[in-house]
Amino acid sequence: MFASCSDPSALNGLAWLMCYLTSGKHLLFYASFGTVLLLLAVTAPIALLFGFGGAMAARSRIAPLRWFGGIYTAMVRGVPDIIFFLFVPIALDQSLEWLRSRVYCDPSVPVRQGNEFVVCQAAKLPLSTAAPWVHQTYSFTLAVIAFSIVFGAFAANVLSGAMNAVPRAQLETAEAYGMTERQISRRILIPQMWTYALPGLSNLWMILIKATPLLFLLGIEDIVYWARDLGATKPATFAYPHPDWRLWYFLGLLVFYLLMTSVSQRVIDRIARRLSRGQATMAGEVLRHEVTQ
Amino acid sequence: MKRLLLAAATLALTAGMGAADTIRMGTEGAYAPYNFINDKGELDGFEIELGNELCRRIEAECTWVRNDWDSMIPNLVSSNYDTIMAGMNINDERRQAIAFSIPYTPPPASGYVGLTADAPIDGVVAAQTGTVQSAHVAQSGADLLEFATFDEAVAAVRNGEAEAALADREFAAPLVASSNGELSWITGQDNLILAEGLGVGMRKSDTELKARFDKAIEDMKADGSLDALITKWLGDKAETFAKHAAAQGAAAPADAAAAGTAPTAPAAPATN
Numbered sequence: 001m002f003a004s005c006s007d008p009s010a011l012n013g014l015a016w017l018m019c020y021l022t023s024g025k026h027l028l029f030y031a032s033f034g035t036v037l038l039l040l041a042v043t044a045p046i047a048l049l050f051g052f053g054g055a056m057a058a059r060s061r062i063a064p065l066r067w068f069g070g071i072y073t074a075m076v077r078g079v080p081d082i083i084f085f086l087f088v089p090i091a092l093d094q095s096l097e098w099l100r101s102r103v104y105c106d107p108s109v110p111v112r113q114g115n116e117f118v119v120c121q122a123a124k125l126p127l128s129t130a131a132p133w134v135h136q137t138y139s140f141t142l143a144v145i146a147f148s149i150v151f152g153a154f155a156a157n158v159l160s161g162a163m164n165a166v167p168r169a170q171l172e173t174a175e176a177y178g179m180t181e182r183q184i185s186r187r188i189l190i191p192q193m194w195t196y197a198l199p200g201l202s203n204l205w206m207i208l209i210k211a212t213p214l215l216f217l218l219g220i221e222d223i224v225y226w227a228r229d230l231g232a233t234k235p236a237t238f239a240y241p242h243p244d245w246r247l248w249y250f251l252g253l254l255v256f257y258l259l260m261t262s263v264s265q266r267v268i269d270r271i272a273r274r275l276s277r278g279q280a281t282m283a284g285e286v287l288r289h290e291v292t293q
Numbered sequence: 294m295k296r297l298l299l300a301a302a303t304l305a306l307t308a309g310m311g312a313a314d315t316i317r318m319g320t321e322g323a324y325a326p327y328n329f330i331n332d333k334g335e336l337d338g339f340e341i342e343l344g345n346e347l348c349r350r351i352e353a354e355c356t357w358v359r360n361d362w363d364s365m366i367p368n369l370v371s372s373n374y375d376t377i378m379a380g381m382n383i384n385d386e387r388r389q390a391i392a393f394s395i396p397y398t399p400p401p402a403s404g405y406v407g408l409t410a411d412a413p414i415d416g417v418v419a420a421q422t423g424t425v426q427s428a429h430v431a432q433s434g435a436d437l438l439e440f441a442t443f444d445e446a447v448a449a450v451r452n453g454e455a456e457a458a459l460a461d462r463e464f465a466a467p468l469v470a471s472s473n474g475e476l477s478w479i480t481g482q483d484n485l486i487l488a489e490g491l492g493v494g495m496r497k498s499d500t501e502l503k504a505r506f507d508k509a510i511e512d513m514k515a516d517g518s519l520d521a522l523i524t525k526w527l528g529d530k531a532e533t534f535a536k537h538a539a540a541q542g543a544a545a546p547a548d549a550a551a552a553g554t555a556p557t558a559p560a561a562p563a564t565n
Contacts, residue, residue: 008332024334086364090371097372115390116496117371124372128315132356216361219368229323229330232444235467237325239332244448 008239020240029226033256036212036222039144044205046148051155058160069156076153084150085214089142097125136220143218151208158200163189165196167280195275195283202268209260227253314353316502317374318344322359323442324464326526327380327491330359339526340378340491343397346518347493350509362441363423366390370496376506377494380461382425384488392497394506396490397519399537403429404483406450406465406476407457414482419446419455425487426459444468451475459485463527 005011005019020026057069076084097119098111105120121127126134166189174184213224231246276283320328322336331337336357348355358374369377369391382401383393403426405414415435420427422439430437438455440446447468449455457479458465469476493506513519520533 023332025330025332028334086367090367093373094371113498115370116498118496118498119372128317128356128375129354135358217364219358219360219364219373221359228442228445232323232442233448233468233471235325235471237467241471244451246448 016240020242023240025226025230028221029223029230032221032223032226035140035220036215039140039147039212039215040209042144043147043151043208046144047151047155047204047208048201050148050152051157051159054152054156055159055163058156059163069160073153073156073160076150077157081150081211082214082217085143085146085217088146088149089139089218092142092145093125097123100125139219143215143220146218147208147211151204154204155201158204159193159197161200162193162195162197166192170280192279195272195279195281198268198272198275202264205264205268206261209264210257223253223256316348316353316355316376317358318348318355318376318378319358319360319365319369319374320344320377321362321365321379323362323444324380326463326467328378339522340380342526343513343519343522344376344378344493346513346522347506347509350512351505353505362421366494369494372496375495375499375502378491379494380464380491381494382488383490383492384425384428386428387494391494392499392503393492393494394503395510396492397510397513398491398523399532399534400486400488400490402462402484402532403459403487404462404465404485405457405459405479406447406469407479408450408453408476410477410480412457412479414457414459414479416456417454419449419458420460421446426461429485429487430459447476463531466528 004015005022008016008019011019054069054072057065058073060066060069094111094117097117101107101111101119101123104122109120111117111119126138170188170192171184174188179187212222215222216225227249228246231244231249233244234241272283273287276287278284278287320336320340322328322330324338326338328336328338328340336359341357344357345355360368360374360379362379365377365379365381366387368374377391381387383396387393405412405418407414415433417438418430418433418435419438419440420430421443422441424443427437427439438446438449440449443460443464446455446458447460447465450458451472462484469478493510495503495506510519513522514534517535520535523531523533
């Protein structure tokens, strides 16, 4: 990065460290923090949406929809995450490519040949000739979908539990006022369920933060991948040879994850306080006393 | 019928390729000096330079793709990339799933690394998952401790988690040399031939691509440029095709059965 770094072997001490920490590989490492944050920022709302859909489906009066909701939560929660992270992107990618191959390729050629999945060049997604960033965005999108499906199933379970936890008396009162079922859902059930859902959702958020190293399974280089690579023993063939420094890199990641989770915890506490206002719960009771005193 | 399908598939593939022939090459990027990410953050190493040269010779446009070792073959067969050049040894188990080019290195040697030269190799032995080395350890009756990368396997020996690690010689040699005597090769177990050599992995249906790679590798072997690359990246002591052929020529009359073993290891026991 700096001109003085052109010959690392001549440097020592702090100057060496400065150059080392600003090498091209380290810049990629720093950028991967952004990848992880972006994944969290994109995945969390989508997973919540999936969860909401799943929970509503599980409560639905229409039987097939109810079955779908039940099967979705039961199946995804019962299968190890790692299998889903391998299965969902590959299955999605192959089904999209299969659809494209029916349009762009000779349909008489089977896409499955033995254990191989082969489509013609024109049906590839993204095309082999596409720029690297297109491939990266594509695999990132697949990763987001996989994460959302898995965490959505957990969220669905949390939300449907929370919906059941809303006191029946509240809903009955609404019925007595003559609200329709839809109005009860929108005005009473959903606004009140969040306070019951928050502990479960905050758990999920914490797990999601810690699950990001699974990204490398999907071909996305995340912080753990780079820390492992950078920390590994570098023999003299590298410009910056050093012994096994993984401990220090992982220590850095530890600090990062702790920072992430502690900031999250603070935000969650604030939200919890806000949601407890006027609720018939212990936390709501505490708030009421604070106001009256 | 099968042949007809194959012909149709090849036709469809070649028709699709046309002028802009782009090949996506999968590699691991964590296996110096074969393939690694250099300090600039770019892919570098023996296989990267060799792969680029092969691409130039077969007149294809190549882009490199980094992929985790564990999902290397699944992602190839599902067409996420078209070739594997990731220090992958050719063996019969892998041949059931994918096709290989002719080897671009002579049969590589593996060796047990321990804290002392007489460390036991039948206790806890570390190796990278899904490698010829881990298969060898599993067969040898030792307790196999698997790691995602070779580097971690060697690190496990350093911190006493494993008594020995079985690793590729060219990969482990710089680690042993720069360890200031902490690590050493285990006597008599430092030159095992476990595979036929490294090859370019391809889908079985890509017969046309395999023919092009085979020809390019054969050409590079013949004009000595492959040996030059091996010496450049793996060091002067590394086994080149020229040395291998010379040694084999000398050994062949004496013992035809030993043709598969490296000449520098007369003491290497035939464990399997």
